[in-house]
Amino acid sequence: MFRKFFSVAAIMILAAMAVACATPTVAPTSAPAVTRIVETKVVEKVVEQTKVVEKVITATPAPQTPVAKPGSIVINGAGASFPYPLYSRWFFEYAYVNPAVRINYNPIGSGGGISQITAKTVDFGGSDAPMTDAEYDKAKGVQMFPIVAGPVVPVYNIKNDAGAMITDTLKFPTTTLGDIYLGKITKWNDPVLANANPNVKLPAKDIKLIVRADSSGTTYTFTDYLAASNPEYKAKMTGANKLPKWLPSTLAGNQNPGVTAIVQNTDGAIGYVEISYAKEGRLPYGAVQNKAGEYVVATMEGVQAAMADFGNDLGDKLVASIVNAPSKTAYPISTYTYIMIYMDQTDCVKGKAALDFFKWAMSPDGDKFAAALDYVPLPDAVQKLVEAKLSKVTCQGKSF
Amino acid sequence: MTASTRTFSLKEFNRRLRHGDAIFDALTLTAALLALLVVLAIGWQLWQESHFTRQTFGWELIIGADWNPYDDKFGALPFIYGTLQTSLLALLIAVPLGLFIAIFLAELAPAWLSRILGFLVELLAAVPSVVYGLWGVYVFAPTIVKPTGEFLQSFVGFLPLFAGSVSPQYSRLAASLILAVMILPTISAVSRDVFQAIPRAQREAALALGATQWEMIAQVLVPYGLSGILGAIILGLGRALGETMAVTMVIGNNYNLTASLLEPGSTMSAIIASQFGEASSIDLFRSALIEMGLILFTITLILNMLARLLVWRVARRVPTELRV
Numbered sequence: 001m002f003r004k005f006f007s008v009a010a011i012m013i014l015a016a017m018a019v020a021c022a023t024p025t026v027a028p029t030s031a032p033a034v035t036r037i038v039e040t041k042v043v044e045k046v047v048e049q050t051k052v053v054e055k056v057i058t059a060t061p062a063p064q065t066p067v068a069k070p071g072s073i074v075i076n077g078a079g080a081s082f083p084y085p086l087y088s089r090w091f092f093e094y095a096y097v098n099p100a101v102r103i104n105y106n107p108i109g110s111g112g113g114i115s116q117i118t119a120k121t122v123d124f125g126g127s128d129a130p131m132t133d134a135e136y137d138k139a140k141g142v143q144m145f146p147i148v149a150g151p152v153v154p155v156y157n158i159k160n161d162a163g164a165m166i167t168d169t170l171k172f173p174t175t176t177l178g179d180i181y182l183g184k185i186t187k188w189n190d191p192v193l194a195n196a197n198p199n200v201k202l203p204a205k206d207i208k209l210i211v212r213a214d215s216s217g218t219t220y221t222f223t224d225y226l227a228a229s230n231p232e233y234k235a236k237m238t239g240a241n242k243l244p245k246w247l248p249s250t251l252a253g254n255q256n257p258g259v260t261a262i263v264q265n266t267d268g269a270i271g272y273v274e275i276s277y278a279k280e281g282r283l284p285y286g287a288v289q290n291k292a293g294e295y296v297v298a299t300m301e302g303v304q305a306a307m308a309d310f311g312n313d314l315g316d317k318l319v320a321s322i323v324n325a326p327s328k329t330a331y332p333i334s335t336y337t338y339i340m341i342y343m344d345q346t347d348c349v350k351g352k353a354a355l356d357f358f359k360w361a362m363s364p365d366g367d368k369f370a371a372a373l374d375y376v377p378l379p380d381a382v383q384k385l386v387e388a389k390l391s392k393v394t395c396q397g398k399s400f
Numbered sequence: 401m402t403a404s405t406r407t408f409s410l411k412e413f414n415r416r417l418r419h420g421d422a423i424f425d426a427l428t429l430t431a432a433l434l435a436l437l438v439v440l441a442i443g444w445q446l447w448q449e450s451h452f453t454r455q456t457f458g459w460e461l462i463i464g465a466d467w468n469p470y471d472d473k474f475g476a477l478p479f480i481y482g483t484l485q486t487s488l489l490a491l492l493i494a495v496p497l498g499l500f501i502a503i504f505l506a507e508l509a510p511a512w513l514s515r516i517l518g519f520l521v522e523l524l525a526a527v528p529s530v531v532y533g534l535w536g537v538y539v540f541a542p543t544i545v546k547p548t549g550e551f552l553q554s555f556v557g558f559l560p561l562f563a564g565s566v567s568p569q570y571s572r573l574a575a576s577l578i579l580a581v582m583i584l585p586t587i588s589a590v591s592r593d594v595f596q597a598i599p600r601a602q603r604e605a606a607l608a609l610g611a612t613q614w615e616m617i618a619q620v621l622v623p624y625g626l627s628g629i630l631g632a633i634i635l636g637l638g639r640a641l642g643e644t645m646a647v648t649m650v651i652g653n654n655y656n657l658t659a660s661l662l663e664p665g666s667t668m669s670a671i672i673a674s675q676f677g678e679a680s681s682i683d684l685f686r687s688a689l690i691e692m693g694l695i696l697f698t699i700t701l702i703l704n705m706l707a708r709l710l711v712w713r714v715a716r717r718v719p720t721e722l723r724v
Contacts, residue, residue, distance in 0.1 A: 109678060111682075114681050206566055213648065213666075213670075213674045215678030238470075238471075241470055243469055243675070248656040249566050249654075251570050251652040251664050253649075254649070254674050258649065261537045262537070262652075265538065265541065
């Protein structure tokens with residue numbers, strides 16, 4: 001057995017040696033020599049041609065500015081999946097504005113976006129949740145800025161006693177969603193819900209809680225709102241959280257589509273998704289009572305009012321929670337989604353191209369695609385703050 | 401060496417042939433060692449990358465039942481339990497069914513029907529798991545799992561295994577049933593091939609001795625092909641243990657430890673897949689998920705070895721006359 005193994009090993013070594021020896025000894029034999037001569041000639045020709053080209057260039061009196069080839073500047077990003085539908089639309093449209101730039105974005109989630117920009121494996125990151133202090137410590141020189149905002153809506157699937165789905169817009173009083181996710185309100189015909197919705201005949205069915213299985217910026221926004229609107233929730237559940245410990249009876253789906261699917265197929269379910277998934281999944285979504293006491297359905301104006309309320313609160317980090325905004329028209333479960341870049345770029349060409357793209361995305365040209373996909377463009381005040389910050393981005397220590 | 405001096409020599413021919421053998425031996429040995437190397441490398445990497453949690457928690461991670469990453473609580477027991485419960489229940493359902501299918505295809509069905517059905521069964525094995533998952537979420541769970549769960553709840557609900565639940569359609573039962581559907585083609589297709597490979601003489605001998613068809617199948621074919629059938633079961637179990645996408649879509653992804661099949665739960669592969677994106681930025685969290693991968697890897701190895709042991713024990717007990 002061992003002898004056989006050794007003979008095999010010896011042959012392997014011999015074979016390796018043979019290959020190693022064979023390579024240099026190939027040249028002196030007659031046949032390959034011919035090809036070598038041909039190759040050298042080709043190389044010489046190429047060298048000659050390059051020389052000629054160089055001469056032509058140096059001889060040209062006015063050197064043209066180099067026009068970059070289409071798709072020659074590749075910018076890579078990764079992070080939050082919440083804004084991904086809009087980002088991919090933007091990248092597609094931006095190819096007509098500046099064909100030289102191609103942008104890739106990998107929607108791996110907010111946490112992944114933060115870790116990738118920290119590791120500098122991408123040119124920009126995306127996140128719905130602000131970075132924590134510990135994360136800033138690991139990624140020195142990173143700047144977050146909001147690029148667009150959007151609402152998260154409570155969706156539900158309740159069949160009435162006749163078996164038909166209730167399509168009315170249910171009203172959720174201030175602390176109700178918090179109480180539902182705390183397990184204090186367990187039936188759809190609970191007096192709180194019944195009193196707020198006198199026109200809807202709610203059945204005596206259990207409320208089934210649907211949440212996200214993956215760590216999610218949508219969950220962060222939703223729990224941020226629950227904590228802001230319901231003191232008991234805040235005390236028990238540690239506030240805004242991308243992955244909270246929910247009640248034992250919750251069902252969880254992966255990503256927005258997973259939550260939508262479970263709500264669609266569970267009688268008595270309540271869940272929370274980004275608004276476009278509610279519309280695509282044909283699920284009714286509720287009107288939420290805001291801080292001023294008004295019931296507001298998620299609209300572009302509602303989110304913009306929420307942004308305007310906190311327009312002065314962005315600080316140097318350019319992040320702000322915009323849930324439970326005080327003004328009358330504000331939609332209370334709203335969020336910014338952020339881009340993360342380094343304030344000092346290492347690649348000047350890419351850095352310039354990325355900044356140009358972000359400016360375009362925030363301009364009226366980019367805004368119209370946002371509105372079409374139910375995202376909400378930044379109000380002017382916030383946009384000015386972001387532009388002022390972006391103008392300070394440098395490349396290898398020098399300004400652009 | 402020129403052509404004129406080349407004469408046929410048996411010795412020379414033999415020597416060259418042996419060289420060919422040796423090279424072939426070396427090639428196959430390298431391939432086999434490569435497989436071993438990959439397994440060892442994966443195990444080593446998982447062991448290395450999970451040192452944070454192994455040092456911090458030790459055995460607590462395996463026996464702990466509380467999973468709350470942002471509170472630094474990493475208890476993997478709900479996921480270990482979920483993986484084992486769903487896989488074993490899936491086997492319990494799929495093995496007898498798969499064997500029946502295999503026996504029908506190999507022994508009882510007319511050739512034309514066997515060919516069509518066999519093709520369809522193999523087709524089932526090739527359906528991507530995300531398709532099973534979608535089908536599970538929208539069709540299987542609401543129309544089949546839900547009434548099954550409600551039935552079990554009302555009849556044997558006093559047992560902890562079938563204790564009541566809010567929404568039985570997305571539960572460990574749903575995951576087990578969908579896993580059973582997914583491993584059924586693997587088990588039946590491999591077992592059918594095993595039955596078909598049994599020499600005709602075995603059947604004829606049994607029938608000539610006066611055995612009925614049932615006796616021939618139960619007392620001759622099944623024992624004869626037992627090691628192959630066990631191989632099919634191991635393949636099915638392997639798929640069930642590692643299946644991620646379809647399971648995470650129907651199991652409800654709940655991180656609490658409950659005995660009941662009708663409660664939502666989660667499995668090791670499901671939680672790794674759904675939370676790895678976030679975990680990559682937090683050392684302890686990532687380490688916990690990698691350790692979960694290590695546990696899954698170890699469980700798979702142990703179950704495989706147990707199955708091998710079983711095959712070996714069984715093979716020894718079968719009378720040698722049957723195995724000629």
